[in-house]
Amino acid sequence: MRTSSPPSHRIPTRPVTDRWSYKPIALLLLVPVIVAAAGLTAVVIAPPFVGMSMGVKELDKKLQAAGANFTRIPPIPQRSTIYANDGKTVLARVYLANREILPLGEISPVARQAVLAIEDSGFYEHGALNPSSMLRALAANIRAGEVVQGGSTITQELVKLTLGDPTNRSFGRKFQEVALAMRVEQRYTKNKILEMYLNQVYLGNNVYGIATAAQFYFHVPASKLTLPQAALLAGMIRAPNTYDPLRYPRAAWLRRNDVLNRMIGLGPTNGGVTAERGARAKMQPLGLPKNVGQIHLPTPPFIVDYVKQQIHDDPNGWYSFLGATAKQRDKALAEGGLSIVTTLDPNWQRAAQDAANQPWAATPSHPDHRPTADVGLVSLDATTGAIRTMLSGKHYQKDQVDTVTTVHQPGSSFKPYVLTAAFEQGILPTAIYSGVQGVIPDPRCMTNGQPWDVTNAEGTSLGSMNLYDATAYSVNAVFARLILDVGPENVVAVAHAMGITTRLPAVCALATGSVGISPLDQASGYQTLADGGVHCKPFAVAEVLRGDQILYRQRPDCQQVVPAPIANLVNDLLKGPVTYGTAASVFSSGWGKWPIRGKTGTAQDNTEVWFAGYTPQVVTAVWVGSQGRPYPLADYWGYDVFGATVAAPIWKAFMLSVLQGYPVERFPAAGLTTVPNVIGKPLAEARKVIRGAHLQPAAQVVPSYLPAGTVVTQDPSAGTQAIPTQVVTLSVSNGVAPIVTLPDVVGSTLSAANGALGAIHVFVTVVDQPVKHSDKSGIVLSMSPVGGTKVKEGSSVTLVVGVGPKPSPSPSPSPSPSPGPGNGKGHGGGGGGGNTALAFVSRAVP
Incomplete structure (x- = not known):
C-alpha cells in the first residue's frame, strides 16, 4: 500500500511519487527485517543473503533499539473554527491543514470498509507489518530496479505520515519506520490506529481526513457517506492529485471502480460487498454536487482578522494559554482544533451593514476616481466591553480595508476627554469661557514657531458661555x-x-480633535462614561474550547478609572448635543424612549466625520471618511458634511435596531455639592463631615498653636460649589506654635490691622482711647508688643485705637474677620473659609 501526500511543504507527509534512492541490491537488506517482523526468530537468512545480513536475534535487538524512544503519535493538526456569540454561526475556519478530526464511530462503516479493502484488507489479522505483502512488493521492486509497488500496512503508513521524514529515504530511515510501526502496534489498539489514519490522510485540494473530504466533495458528514462516495475517497489515498475528481473525473471514476472491484472480490464476509451491490455502485456517476469544493461560509467579517491578530499579539496577556510566543499561538490557532466563540452578534452585524447601506448614507463616487468614502462602526456592551459589532467598511469582503482599528482625526468627538480632565481638576461646568475665535497666544500651543489659530465650525466668533453650551454647540474656542x-x-x-x-x-x-484615534478606541473611551467611570477593556473572544473542554473563558477586565460623579457630570453635558445642540435635528423625532448621550465630530477640512454615543447598555462609535488619504467629503456629496449629516443618522439607524428589547434605563443624576465648614474641628470629625458632602478629604500637617489634630484652614473654602468626589485639602495643627514676626500696624486702620495680624494667627485686644481730632478716630495709635517683635503664633497683641469724644459705655466684641464663641478670657474662637486664618479680636475699656 502507498499513501500520497499533499504538495504543501508544511505538512510532513509522503509525496505522491516515492522512489527510493538506493540501488536494487539495497532492497535485499529489507528481507531480514521482514523475517524478523514476521516472528521467524529461528531462521537464518538463506545463502543468497549470507554475508550481507545478520542473525534474526541480532536484528530483533536492533529493531527494539530503533523504536526505543517512541512514546506516542503526536497530535494530529486540526483546523480551528471561529464562531459568532451564539456558538453556532460559523464565521471562519483557520488552518494550515484543512482537517476535522472525528472518532471512528462517527465515520460510516462503508467508508472504513472501502479504505481497508484497497489499502490493507488484512489490517485486523496481521501485526505492524504484513510479510507476505512486503515480499510480493519486494519481488516486484527488484524486478523493476526501483520501488514500483508498496507493501506497507496502515500502521506503517501512519508512522510515515506522523513520525516519518519525507526528505530522508535512506535504508536506515526505513529500518527505523519499521521499528516504530511495531511500537505503535504495541501502544495503540487497531481501532485507534485506523481512526488516526483516517483522520490523517491527504485527499487533495488541501483537504485532510475522511471527515473533511466528505464535506468538501459531497457536502455530507462522514457518517452519511454512501458506498460509491466512500469508494471514491478511498481510491484517492494512493495518489490524490492523480485521482482528483475535480480535475480528472474520468481517472477518479475508474479508480473508484477499482476499489469497488476489490470490495466485490473480498465479499461481504471479508470486509467487502456483494457482487450485486458493488455492480450497482459501479454504474453510478461520481455524484459530485454542483458547488463541489465550495465551503458554505460567507467571507469572514473583520472581527475574524481582529481575533487572529489579537491572539498573535496578545497585548493583554489573555491568550498565553495558547503559547508563550506569537509563533506558538499562531500554530495553536491553525492546528489546535480550537472552537473560538467570539462576542460578535450576527444580528447586530447585519443591522450595522443595513444602516451603512441606507440610501441617505450612500457615498457617491469621487469625480476624480479617488478612493470611495467609507464607514467604520464599532459597538460594545457598555457594562463588559464585549465587542458586539465591528463593521470595517461597507465592502470589507471585497476591499479588505480596516476602518475600525486605524486612526482618524476625531474632531470634536474628542472633547469629552477634555471635560473629564477639567472636572477632575475641580473646574465646574458652570465656568465661563470666551467663544471668540482667533490666535491663542500661549507659548505651549506654538507649532513650528507659529501661534495656534483656532476657528469655530461656523467660522464665526461667539460670546462667553458655560461648558454646557460650549459642549452642546461644540465651540472650539472655548475648549481651546x-x-x-x-x-x-x-x-x-x-x-x-x-x-x-x-x-x-x-x-x-x-482640544479640537486634531490627533488621530481609532473608532474602536473611541467606543472604548465612551464606554467608560456609559458605565459611570468604569473602564472595561474591549474583548472579542468569549471562550476557547477544544472539543468539550473549556480552555479559556473571558472575564470582563474592568476598573474604576474616573470617579462616578465626574462621569455622571460629563454624561449630563453630553445630553446637550442630542437635545438642543449639533445633533438635535437627528434625534428630535423618530428616536424613541431610550436616554442617550453623544457627541458629533468633524475633522479639519471636513475630511472625516463622527458620531459616538451610548445608552447605559450599548456604546457605538461611527466614523465616515475616505479610504486612505483623507479628502474633503464635500467632494463626494457636493456640500459640507458634518457629524450630524451622515455619521449620526447611521448611528441612529443601527441603535434603533439593536436596542429593541432592551429596557429603558436612566443615567444617574448629576449635580454639584456645597463645601461644608470644618475649621476648628478635630480631623476625624472634619473628615466625616467632608465625606458626608460627597467630597474627599486630604490632610496636611502644619505648625499651629491650636491643639494637635485641629483643622486650621481648608481649601476650597466653606460655601463653595464643588464637584462630588473633589478633594478638600485640610491643614491640620501639629500643636507646635511657629514663631511669627509682628507687623507694624501703627497708623493703620483697625480693619487693616486686624487683617494683617489675623494672617499670622495672633490674638488681638483693642483698647479704645478718646481723641480730639476725627482723623485719628479708628486709627491704631500704638501696639504692644511693638512691630518687628518675634512672638509665638497664638500670642496676644494689644492695639490702642483712637475713638471720638464719646467712647462706648461698655466693652463690645468686634470679630475679625469672623469670631467664634468666646472663651471667657477675651479670646474669641474665629472661623472662616478658604485659607483665611483664624483671627481673634476682643475689645477692652481702658
Missing part, C-alpha cells in the same frame, strides 16, 4: 481656552485611562 487651564498632559493621561490606546502627544490641538 479650557485645555490651557487643564493642561494637555492631563488630558492625555485621562484619555489613556479611559481606553484610548493610541499614543497621544500632549498638545493643545487635542
Whole structure:
C-alpha cells in the first residue's frame, strides 16, 4: 500500500511519487527485517543473503533499539473554527491543514470498509507489518530496479505520515519506520490506529481526513457517506492529485471502480460487498454536487482578522494559554482544533451593514476616481466591553480595508476627554469661557514657531458661555481656552485611562480633535462614561474550547478609572448635543424612549466625520471618511458634511435596531455639592463631615498653636460649589506654635490691622482711647508688643485705637474677620473659609 501526500511543504507527509534512492541490491537488506517482523526468530537468512545480513536475534535487538524512544503519535493538526456569540454561526475556519478530526464511530462503516479493502484488507489479522505483502512488493521492486509497488500496512503508513521524514529515504530511515510501526502496534489498539489514519490522510485540494473530504466533495458528514462516495475517497489515498475528481473525473471514476472491484472480490464476509451491490455502485456517476469544493461560509467579517491578530499579539496577556510566543499561538490557532466563540452578534452585524447601506448614507463616487468614502462602526456592551459589532467598511469582503482599528482625526468627538480632565481638576461646568475665535497666544500651543489659530465650525466668533453650551454647540474656542487651564498632559493621561490606546502627544490641538484615534478606541473611551467611570477593556473572544473542554473563558477586565460623579457630570453635558445642540435635528423625532448621550465630530477640512454615543447598555462609535488619504467629503456629496449629516443618522439607524428589547434605563443624576465648614474641628470629625458632602478629604500637617489634630484652614473654602468626589485639602495643627514676626500696624486702620495680624494667627485686644481730632478716630495709635517683635503664633497683641469724644459705655466684641464663641478670657474662637486664618479680636475699656 502507498499513501500520497499533499504538495504543501508544511505538512510532513509522503509525496505522491516515492522512489527510493538506493540501488536494487539495497532492497535485499529489507528481507531480514521482514523475517524478523514476521516472528521467524529461528531462521537464518538463506545463502543468497549470507554475508550481507545478520542473525534474526541480532536484528530483533536492533529493531527494539530503533523504536526505543517512541512514546506516542503526536497530535494530529486540526483546523480551528471561529464562531459568532451564539456558538453556532460559523464565521471562519483557520488552518494550515484543512482537517476535522472525528472518532471512528462517527465515520460510516462503508467508508472504513472501502479504505481497508484497497489499502490493507488484512489490517485486523496481521501485526505492524504484513510479510507476505512486503515480499510480493519486494519481488516486484527488484524486478523493476526501483520501488514500483508498496507493501506497507496502515500502521506503517501512519508512522510515515506522523513520525516519518519525507526528505530522508535512506535504508536506515526505513529500518527505523519499521521499528516504530511495531511500537505503535504495541501502544495503540487497531481501532485507534485506523481512526488516526483516517483522520490523517491527504485527499487533495488541501483537504485532510475522511471527515473533511466528505464535506468538501459531497457536502455530507462522514457518517452519511454512501458506498460509491466512500469508494471514491478511498481510491484517492494512493495518489490524490492523480485521482482528483475535480480535475480528472474520468481517472477518479475508474479508480473508484477499482476499489469497488476489490470490495466485490473480498465479499461481504471479508470486509467487502456483494457482487450485486458493488455492480450497482459501479454504474453510478461520481455524484459530485454542483458547488463541489465550495465551503458554505460567507467571507469572514473583520472581527475574524481582529481575533487572529489579537491572539498573535496578545497585548493583554489573555491568550498565553495558547503559547508563550506569537509563533506558538499562531500554530495553536491553525492546528489546535480550537472552537473560538467570539462576542460578535450576527444580528447586530447585519443591522450595522443595513444602516451603512441606507440610501441617505450612500457615498457617491469621487469625480476624480479617488478612493470611495467609507464607514467604520464599532459597538460594545457598555457594562463588559464585549465587542458586539465591528463593521470595517461597507465592502470589507471585497476591499479588505480596516476602518475600525486605524486612526482618524476625531474632531470634536474628542472633547469629552477634555471635560473629564477639567472636572477632575475641580473646574465646574458652570465656568465661563470666551467663544471668540482667533490666535491663542500661549507659548505651549506654538507649532513650528507659529501661534495656534483656532476657528469655530461656523467660522464665526461667539460670546462667553458655560461648558454646557460650549459642549452642546461644540465651540472650539472655548475648549481651546479650557485645555490651557487643564493642561494637555492631563488630558492625555485621562484619555489613556479611559481606553484610548493610541499614543497621544500632549498638545493643545487635542482640544479640537486634531490627533488621530481609532473608532474602536473611541467606543472604548465612551464606554467608560456609559458605565459611570468604569473602564472595561474591549474583548472579542468569549471562550476557547477544544472539543468539550473549556480552555479559556473571558472575564470582563474592568476598573474604576474616573470617579462616578465626574462621569455622571460629563454624561449630563453630553445630553446637550442630542437635545438642543449639533445633533438635535437627528434625534428630535423618530428616536424613541431610550436616554442617550453623544457627541458629533468633524475633522479639519471636513475630511472625516463622527458620531459616538451610548445608552447605559450599548456604546457605538461611527466614523465616515475616505479610504486612505483623507479628502474633503464635500467632494463626494457636493456640500459640507458634518457629524450630524451622515455619521449620526447611521448611528441612529443601527441603535434603533439593536436596542429593541432592551429596557429603558436612566443615567444617574448629576449635580454639584456645597463645601461644608470644618475649621476648628478635630480631623476625624472634619473628615466625616467632608465625606458626608460627597467630597474627599486630604490632610496636611502644619505648625499651629491650636491643639494637635485641629483643622486650621481648608481649601476650597466653606460655601463653595464643588464637584462630588473633589478633594478638600485640610491643614491640620501639629500643636507646635511657629514663631511669627509682628507687623507694624501703627497708623493703620483697625480693619487693616486686624487683617494683617489675623494672617499670622495672633490674638488681638483693642483698647479704645478718646481723641480730639476725627482723623485719628479708628486709627491704631500704638501696639504692644511693638512691630518687628518675634512672638509665638497664638500670642496676644494689644492695639490702642483712637475713638471720638464719646467712647462706648461698655466693652463690645468686634470679630475679625469672623469670631467664634468666646472663651471667657477675651479670646474669641474665629472661623472662616478658604485659607483665611483664624483671627481673634476682643475689645477692652481702658
